[in-house]
Amino acid sequence: MARNRPPATHRSPHTLAVHAGEEPDAETGALRLPLHMATTYKLPGFGQRLFDALLMTSERPPHAYTRWSNPTIRALEDRLAALEAAEGPAGRRQKVGCVATASGMAAVSALLLTLLGKGDHVVASEVCYAGSVELFGLHLPRWGIEVSLVDTSDLRQVQAALRPNTRLLYVETPANPILRIADLDALARLAHEAGALLAVDSTWAGPTLQKPLARGADYVVHSLTKYLNGHGDALGGAVLGPVKGVQRIRKEMLVHLGGALSPFNAWLIQRGLVTLPLRMERHCHNAMAVARFLDQHPRVSRVVYPGLESHPHHELASRQMAGYGGMLTFQLKGGLGAAITLAERIRLFRYATSLGHAHSLLFYYPTDLYVDAVAYLDAGQKAGIREWTGDGIVRASIGLEDPDDLIADLDQALRGRTFKGLVGPLAYRLFG
Numbered sequence: 001m002a003r004n005r006p007p008a009t010h011r012s013p014h015t016l017a018v019h020a021g022e023e024p025d026a027e028t029g030a031l032r033l034p035l036h037m038a039t040t041y042k043l044p045g046f047g048q049r050l051f052d053a054l055l056m057t058s059e060r061p062p063h064a065y066t067r068w069s070n071p072t073i074r075a076l077e078d079r080l081a082a083l084e085a086a087e088g089p090a091g092r093r094q095k096v097g098c099v100a101t102a103s104g105m106a107a108v109s110a111l112l113l114t115l116l117g118k119g120d121h122v123v124a125s126e127v128c129y130a131g132s133v134e135l136f137g138l139h140l141p142r143w144g145i146e147v148s149l150v151d152t153s154d155l156r157q158v159q160a161a162l163r164p165n166t167r168l169l170y171v172e173t174p175a176n177p178i179l180r181i182a183d184l185d186a187l188a189r190l191a192h193e194a195g196a197l198l199a200v201d202s203t204w205a206g207p208t209l210q211k212p213l214a215r216g217a218d219y220v221v222h223s224l225t226k227y228l229n230g231h232g233d234a235l236g237g238a239v240l241g242p243v244k245g246v247q248r249i250r251k252e253m254l255v256h257l258g259g260a261l262s263p264f265n266a267w268l269i270q271r272g273l274v275t276l277p278l279r280m281e282r283h284c285h286n287a288m289a290v291a292r293f294l295d296q297h298p299r300v301s302r303v304v305y306p307g308l309e310s311h312p313h314h315e316l317a318s319r320q321m322a323g324y325g326g327m328l329t330f331q332l333k334g335g336l337g338a339a340i341t342l343a344e345r346i347r348l349f350r351y352a353t354s355l356g357h358a359h360s361l362l363f364y365y366p367t368d369l370y371v372d373a374v375a376y377l378d379a380g381q382k383a384g385i386r387e388w389t390g391d392g393i394v395r396a397s398i399g400l401e402d403p404d405d406l407i408a409d410l411d412q413a414l415r416g417r418t419f420k421g422l423v424g425p426l427a428y429r430l431f432g
């Protein structure tokens, strides 16, 4: 019977989330993944396996030191790889490698510093996670890497930015925080025609809603801190891609730069993954309900959610994603004063950064601070972003609560009297 079982990647994400990378413990029969906190391991006897353990010559070397590999972390990596590889279109299915890191930013930096060196050129989304865009804008140029920041949802801008020395096209979709969607099929074609690789930060969708590797991307990055863990209690990151490339990232970046995941966080995140497919269904359902409510609210001037027909990239999102996700942004008629009122009056939503948790979270970005203050965008780019966002962005991470309770909470908060006090630079300091 067992021989007729389909390969693991043919199974549903619901099944993979429960089973992939986890077998009953060989020694004790325990059904739950053991947490191995050991930092170091008894090495195999002198010979080929010792060589493999110390130099990591094979895909799954014996464990030697936890910064390089650890049994609990490897189980997490196997589950992530199975979820990312699941249900790709026939013919494109490839073996997916995974390396877990201490945070999402450790994954982003490990990928960039492995693939790029002095004299290389990278094209990246000009709006993406603040840590990433600042890494591109402020730091890579210091190390002699040329950077072009463009709107990666506009294929002409991407095409025009590619150069003979472009090694990498780096895209975040949906983009944090403004929810632009980039066309992965088209970007993979453009990158490959130019002899470059395509890397995608897929954190906002996660592996059940979006499959960049199946659309031709070479690498995928996730912040595990967000939906993949889903409980708001562990930082983590991962890079997924071709086995050899991922092995190189492990050898060059974990060993030499050191951003290794804690085994305890790996254990928490591996447990969080069990419910990922279920949670994402609920996040999508709740976000759609909240988006439709806000869309007709008298105090709200605009809602940006890929699931709304009014989203400029709604059709692309429908084609490329299996669900529209749990993130939305909206704009208030009363500007910053109204955002302060909202932040003070919410009772179920929490005013906080981060996203992808069971709890619903809100965070406000004053456009002036978010767009105008940064040094690495030109005036035209700033105008383009402003046109998309309007004045002030309320970012909402819609959690797992009952959508009617969330809607009632937003409604009572939005109906408060608009704050008229200190609205200016000091308030920016509180909210920025």
Ligand SMILES: *Cc1c(COP(=O)(O)O)cnc(C)c1O
Pocket (backbone or CB within 6 Å): 103, 104, 105, 106, 129, 131, 132, 172, 176, 201, 203, 204, 223, 224, 225, 226, 235, 236, 237
């Ligand atoms: C949060 C986030 C990151 C960074 O992840 P950390 O785990 O906080 O380091 C990267 N990309 C996106 C899209 C994010 O939302």
